[in-house]
Amino acid sequence: MGMAKEGYRRLLGDFLLENRLITPAQLQEALKVQERSGERLGRVLVNLGYVSEQDILDILEFQLGIPQVDLSAVTLNPLLLESIPENLIRRHKVVPVKKEGGRLTAAMVDPLNVVALDDLRLATGLEIEPVLATEKEINASIQRYFGMPGLDKVMEELEAPEIVRAEAVNLDQLEEAVVDEAPIVRLANSVIIQAVNEQASDIHIEPQQENVRIRYRVDGMLRDVMTLPRKFRFPLISRIKIMADMDIAERRVPQDGRIMIRYREREVDLRVSTIPTVFGEKAVIRVLDKGKMLLRVDQLGFQERNLERFKKIITYPYGMILITGPTGSGKTTTLYAILSEISSPELNVITVEDPVEYLLPGTNQMQVNPKAGLTFARGLRAILRQDPDIVMVGEIRDSETAEIAVRAAMTGHLVLSTLHTNDAAGALTRLVDMGVEPFLVASTVLGVTAQRLVRLACPRCRELYELEPGSLVRMFLGVTPTEPVTLFRVRGCRYCASVGYQGRTSICEVLPISPAIREMIVQKAPASAIRKQAVTEGMVTLREDGIQKALKGITTIEEVMRVAYVEES
Numbered sequence: 001m002g003m004a005k006e007g008y009r010r011l012l013g014d015f016l017l018e019n020r021l022i023t024p025a026q027l028q029e030a031l032k033v034q035e036r037s038g039e040r041l042g043r044v045l046v047n048l049g050y051v052s053e054q055d056i057l058d059i060l061e062f063q064l065g066i067p068q069v070d071l072s073a074v075t076l077n078p079l080l081l082e083s084i085p086e087n088l089i090r091r092h093k094v095v096p097v098k099k100e101g102g103r104l105t106a107a108m109v110d111p112l113n114v115v116a117l118d119d120l121r122l123a124t125g126l127e128i129e130p131v132l133a134t135e136k137e138i139n140a141s142i143q144r145y146f147g148m149p150g151l152d153k154v155m156e157e158l159e160a161p162e163i164v165r166a167e168a169v170n171l172d173q174l175e176e177a178v179v180d181e182a183p184i185v186r187l188a189n190s191v192i193i194q195a196v197n198e199q200a201s202d203i204h205i206e207p208q209q210e211n212v213r214i215r216y217r218v219d220g221m222l223r224d225v226m227t228l229p230r231k232f233r234f235p236l237i238s239r240i241k242i243m244a245d246m247d248i249a250e251r252r253v254p255q256d257g258r259i260m261i262r263y264r265e266r267e268v269d270l271r272v273s274t275i276p277t278v279f280g281e282k283a284v285i286r287v288l289d290k291g292k293m294l295l296r297v298d299q300l301g302f303q304e305r306n307l308e309r310f311k312k313i314i315t316y317p318y319g320m321i322l323i324t325g326p327t328g329s330g331k332t333t334t335l336y337a338i339l340s341e342i343s344s345p346e347l348n349v350i351t352v353e354d355p356v357e358y359l360l361p362g363t364n365q366m367q368v369n370p371k372a373g374l375t376f377a378r379g380l381r382a383i384l385r386q387d388p389d390i391v392m393v394g395e396i397r398d399s400e401t402a403e404i405a406v407r408a409a410m411t412g413h414l415v416l417s418t419l420h421t422n423d424a425a426g427a428l429t430r431l432v433d434m435g436v437e438p439f440l441v442a443s444t445v446l447g448v449t450a451q452r453l454v455r456l457a458c459p460r461c462r463e464l465y466e467l468e469p470g471s472l473v474r475m476f477l478g479v480t481p482t483e484p485v486t487l488f489r490v491r492g493c494r495y496c497a498s499v500g501y502q503g504r505t506s507i508c509e510v511l512p513i514s515p516a517i518r519e520m521i522v523q524k525a526p527a528s529a530i531r532k533q534a535v536t537e538g539m540v541t542l543r544e545d546g547i548q549k550a551l552k553g554i555t556t557i558e559e560v561m562r563v564a565y566v567e568e569s
Contacts, residue, residue, distance in 0.1 A: 301505035
């Protein structure tokens with residue numbers, strides 16, 4: 001096993017270095033993580049964001065001559081699948097594709113895994129010919145043909161009382177251990193693991209009239225993952241509630257809970273919320289992966305002009321910087337990127353958040369706890385007695401927090417926070433509406449950024465097309481009904497799981513507070529007038545930024561219209 005792993009590490013690392021897909025420093029970092037976690041080097045490199053699964057497959061195909069296979073386009077033979085033990089298929093991430101004479105073609109994530117090849121040879125008595133497939137495709141095929149691990153067994157044992165007993169929440173090495181655990185525990189853990197692997201932000205467990213629907217929110221959009229028989233309603237929700245230390249006997253009122261797990265060397269924080277519906281309790285689990293790689297400011301998706309303005313704003317030693325947008329628009333990610341950029345050992349950085357979403361080295365992070373009386377306002381007051389240089393307040397929700405934050409910015413602190421407003425100009429008038437004196441807003445706010453998240457068009461299946469005359473899109477673009485316009489659209493392919501999009505980026509508008517705008521705030525000018533002045537001074541609006549990205553093929557015009565259509569109407 002050791003030799004196989006060592007060979008794979010050396011070969012894969014060399015291949016990726018030769019083709020300049022990673023740097024020597026990145027390889028060393030990945031090898032350190034790999035020593036700790038025991039995962040495949042390829043998986044570690046993907047988790048760190050250095051390469052994609054497809055990059056690894058392309059390199060292995062080129063260097064080793066092992067072909068790739070598109071499992072989504074292959075009809076697998078159930079008899080062939082049943083001829084190999086399920087635990088072997090799950091453990092080694094291998095799917096048998098076809099059998100010809102004494103040879104078995106098997107799709108694998110790691111074709112250099114000698115142990116996996118030997119186990120398959122012993123189990124089948126056939127010579128194994130490996131082909132390459134992504135881990136995502138292999139997992140999807142396993143789930144399609146075997147379902148969740150031991151699902152039949154779960155259904156048989158649903159009446160047994162011990163299936164919802166409380167157990168320690170530890171998901172380390174669960175993918176292998178999952179086959180041996182209590183059935184409903186196994187099912188709940190599998191739902192969580194799959195969500196973390198697919199980088200879902202939320203898990204929805206929804207009882208329907210005839211079944212239980214499970215959906216994940218990935219890249220901001222919900223997608224169906226599986227449908228379970230109706231009898232799973234109570235045991236599955238009960239198991240989740242036990243993990244979250246909630247009252248399983250109470251099903252008539254909404255409840256909240258929290259689960260902390262460790263998985264793949266990362267801390268994952270799960271926020272559980274349940275509500276009663278006519279068909280039983282619905283649970284939504286917010287997935288906060290604290291081990292995710294934090295983005296740098298230049299990775300946020302700002303175009304050159306916006307990035308230049310943004311970097312200028314965040315270099316001021318004191319004052320207030322505001323990030324605005326609706327829930328799920330990436331405001332917290334932007335705040336963390338700013339802190340990563342400007343924090344240093346000489347500065348005391350303290351945050352008060354709800355909840356703490358990522359762990360930031362070198363900072364002091366505090367989580368609000370309304371039940372214990374720790375609100376944003378109270379937390380902020382306490383922080384100001386802690387000799388801070390930089391203060392991050394997760395959100396300004398009320399006039400008390402707004403007033404304290406503005407006073408802190410005025411007395412020599414750099415304050416970062418978020419507001420729920422539609423655009424950048426609206427944040428300035430919102431503070432005044434909250435009861436903050438206009439002259440205080442004018443003298444403390446350094447700049448405001450409004451942002452939205454749009455999905456990235458899949459680079460492999462996007463294509464150019466001519467916008468037809470008379471299309472409603474032309475109104476959004478501000479072009480005549482007949483002017484020639486070339487845009488990008490997506491078809492969906494194996495690389496993006498037929499969705500057409502992979503990952504997200506931001507569209508934004510950056511509003512620095514100029515002397516003219518400062519004067520307008522003092523005069524209590526409406527947001528529309530401030531916005532007009534900002535555009536005159538060169539502000540690129542949300543809509544314009546989105547249109548530019550759609551014309552470049554970074555995203556599609558449909559995505560931009562979805563998140564920014566009403567902004568300037």
